[in-house]
Amino acid sequence: xxxxxxxxxxxxxxxxxxxxxxxxxxxxxxxxxxxxxxxxxxxxxxxxxxxxxxxxxxxxxxxxxxxxxxxxxxxxxxxxxxxxxxxxxxxxxxxxxxxxxxxxxxxxxxxxxxxxxxxxxxxxxxxxxxxxxxxxxxxxxxxxxxxxxxxxxxxxxxxxxxxxxxxxxxxxxxxxxxxxxxxxxxxxxxxxxxxxxxxxxxxxxxxxxxxxxxxxxxxxxxxxxxxxxxxxxxxxxxxxxxxxxxxxx
Amino acid sequence: xxxxxxxxxxxxxxxxxxxxxxxxxxxxxxxxxxxxxxxxxxxxxxxxxxxxxxxxxxxxxxxxxxxxxxxxxxxxxxxxxxxxxxxxxxxxxxxxxxxxxxxxxxxxxxxxxxxxxxxxxxxxxxxxxxxxxxxxxxxxxxxxxxxxxxxxxxxxxxxxxxxxxxxxxxxxxxxxxxxxxxxxxxxxxxxxxxxxxxxxxxxxxxxxxxxxxxxxxxxxxxxxxxxxxxxxxxxxxxxxxxxxxxxxxxxxxxxxxxxxxxxxxxxxxxxxxxxxxxxxxxxxxxxx
Numbered sequence: 001x002x003x004x005x006x007x008x009x010x011x012x013x014x015x016x017x018x019x020x021x022x023x024x025x026x027x028x029x030x031x032x033x034x035x036x037x038x039x040x041x042x043x044x045x046x047x048x049x050x051x052x053x054x055x056x057x058x059x060x061x062x063x064x065x066x067x068x069x070x071x072x073x074x075x076x077x078x079x080x081x082x083x084x085x086x087x088x089x090x091x092x093x094x095x096x097x098x099x100x101x102x103x104x105x106x107x108x109x110x111x112x113x114x115x116x117x118x119x120x121x122x123x124x125x126x127x128x129x130x131x132x133x134x135x136x137x138x139x140x141x142x143x144x145x146x147x148x149x150x151x152x153x154x155x156x157x158x159x160x161x162x163x164x165x166x167x168x169x170x171x172x173x174x175x176x177x178x179x180x181x182x183x184x185x186x187x188x189x190x191x192x193x194x195x196x197x198x199x200x201x202x203x204x205x206x207x208x209x210x211x212x213x214x215x216x217x218x219x220x221x222x223x224x225x226x227x228x229x230x231x232x233x234x235x236x237x238x239x240x241x242x243x244x245x246x247x248x249x
Numbered sequence: 250x251x252x253x254x255x256x257x258x259x260x261x262x263x264x265x266x267x268x269x270x271x272x273x274x275x276x277x278x279x280x281x282x283x284x285x286x287x288x289x290x291x292x293x294x295x296x297x298x299x300x301x302x303x304x305x306x307x308x309x310x311x312x313x314x315x316x317x318x319x320x321x322x323x324x325x326x327x328x329x330x331x332x333x334x335x336x337x338x339x340x341x342x343x344x345x346x347x348x349x350x351x352x353x354x355x356x357x358x359x360x361x362x363x364x365x366x367x368x369x370x371x372x373x374x375x376x377x378x379x380x381x382x383x384x385x386x387x388x389x390x391x392x393x394x395x396x397x398x399x400x401x402x403x404x405x406x407x408x409x410x411x412x413x414x415x416x417x418x419x420x421x422x423x424x425x426x427x428x429x430x431x432x433x434x435x436x437x438x439x440x441x442x443x444x445x446x447x448x449x450x451x452x453x454x455x456x457x458x459x460x461x462x463x464x465x466x467x468x469x470x471x472x473x474x475x476x477x478x479x480x481x482x483x484x485x486x487x488x489x490x491x492x493x494x495x496x497x498x499x500x501x502x503x504x505x506x507x508x509x510x511x512x513x514x515x516x517x518x519x520x521x522x523x524x525x526x527x528x529x530x531x532x533x534x535x536x537x
Contacts, residue, residue, distance in 0.1 A: 049424055051420055051423065051424060072428075075426040075427070075428060076426060077426070078423075078424060078425065078426035079425065079426035080426075081424070082425075083421070083424040085417065085420075085421060087417060089417040089418055089420060089421035090418070090421070091418045091421075091422070091435060091436060091439050091440070092415075092418065092439075092440070093439040093440060093442070093443070094435065094439050098435070102421075102422055102425060102427070102435045102436075103425050104425075105422065105425050105426070105427030105428075105431040105432075105435060106425050106426025106427055106428075108431070110428055110430040110431045110434065113427070113430075113431040113434050113435065114430070114431075114434045155421075158421075158425075162425055162426070
């Protein structure tokens with residue numbers, strides 16, 4: 001499904017944020033990337049759909065190297081990768097329905113997009129998804145009228161609207177309270193499982209990662225230092241990933 | 250400095266620099282020099298006030314006898330303002346977009362910025378003089394002059410509005426694989442639309458005022474009538490024209506406020522006529 005080969009990124013030449021990251025994602029289920037702040041988790045996620053340009057390396061997605069794509073080919077590849085953001089990144093002044101339908105923009109011509117003429121099938125799916133994420137009746141609310149948890153539900157629904165083959169989530173629960181965080185992770189897991197979409201999710205909450213992820217990848221200093229099932233993530237490993245010990249008590 | 254306690258402080262918490270003080274002294278000196286140079290004196294102001302009193306005396310009561318000419322001028326001014334605003338807004342939108350440095354490459358922003366800066370360089374009256382020379386006396390010159398002014402004003406503000414948008418929302422739309430113009434429709438325009446309505450109504454307001462003035466240089470509208478009345482010392486007619494202009498501007502401002510309340514404040518038409526006026530919509534706290 002997705003293979004990263006020696007992916008590296010430096011925003012400033014000589015100070016790499018990612019160094020030779022190689023990774024294989026094929027299974028269904030949740031893969032969590034954990035690591036301290038500033039260790040390159042977000043950069044890694046964003047390199048995959050090229051919101052950030054990798055400096056070096058390959059991003060093989062269904063056999064195609066995304067790093068070599070541009071223009072229309074890149075946009076068509078992005079359609080198959082849904083993304084959920086830490087701060088939801090909804091278009092605040094648009095309605096929930098418009099935000100959901102914006103997930104179809106890769107498939108709909110700009111001429112139709114400007115006139116809000118989405119295919120009836122898309123609209124039907126959008127209403128269905130609203131039910132799935134528990135926001136029945138919210139279709140015409142403006143996004144900025146929603147609470148954080150509700151916004152993230154819209155964010156997930158927007159990503160699913162793309163009918164993606166892979167979902168990326170960049171710290172999807174970091175702006176939410178603990179209870180809502182669990183609800184959002186449950187929704188993300190459920191959506192991924194029921195549709196057979198693998199989910200690659202960044203998080204810094206170790207407990208949440210252990211609870212939901214089938215596989216955990218630990219990063220430190222722009223490199224992968226741990227890759228295995230949640231059960232193998234013991235204190236030794238956590239010390240290696242985050243450094244220090246005092247916080248583990 | 251004379252108290253010993255102050256002297257013992259480790260450092261002055263508010264260090265003062267020399268240059269602002271030099272600049273302040275220089276400014277005062279220049280103001281005094283300019284007053285002398287331009288023969289500005291209290292005597293002249295006093296004499297001027299006497300003249301003004303005499304002039305105001307002759308303005309009343311206002312004379313509306315030639316109301317047909319007045320109405321014709323006002324109608325033309327209104328037409329100039331509306332046409333210039335419409336044309337200006339339509340042209341300013343793409344130019345303003347092309348000038349936005351956060352979305353456009355340099356080869357697009359430079360020409361667009363050049364157009365906007367040139368459109369803003371001259372006062373509308375100067376532009377009107379140029380257009381009167383080019384297309385002759387009449388409303389067309391006024392329309393073109395105010396269109397140029399509108400492009401400059403709206404273009405600049407629209408560009409700034411686009412440059413201030415949240416790129417997170419744009420990023421999310423880009424991540425869906427949307428083509429650029431769909432990103433504009435869903436990621437950019439919703440963020441700037443209400444501000445754009447604001448600029449457009451301010452510009453209509455401003456064009457309404459300027460359209461009463463371009464007539465002085467022969468570019469159509471009520472200004473020509475006003476200027477002629479001044480020259481013939483028909484001060485009572487001048488007063489009638491001024492009252493009409495004030496009324497027109499006030500109506501324009503009411504309309505503009507209404508439009509802004511509907512588009513920006515999410516008011517309904519009924520809200521506008523409710524007692525106590527329109528209150529701003531309550532915003533969700535997590536906006537920030």
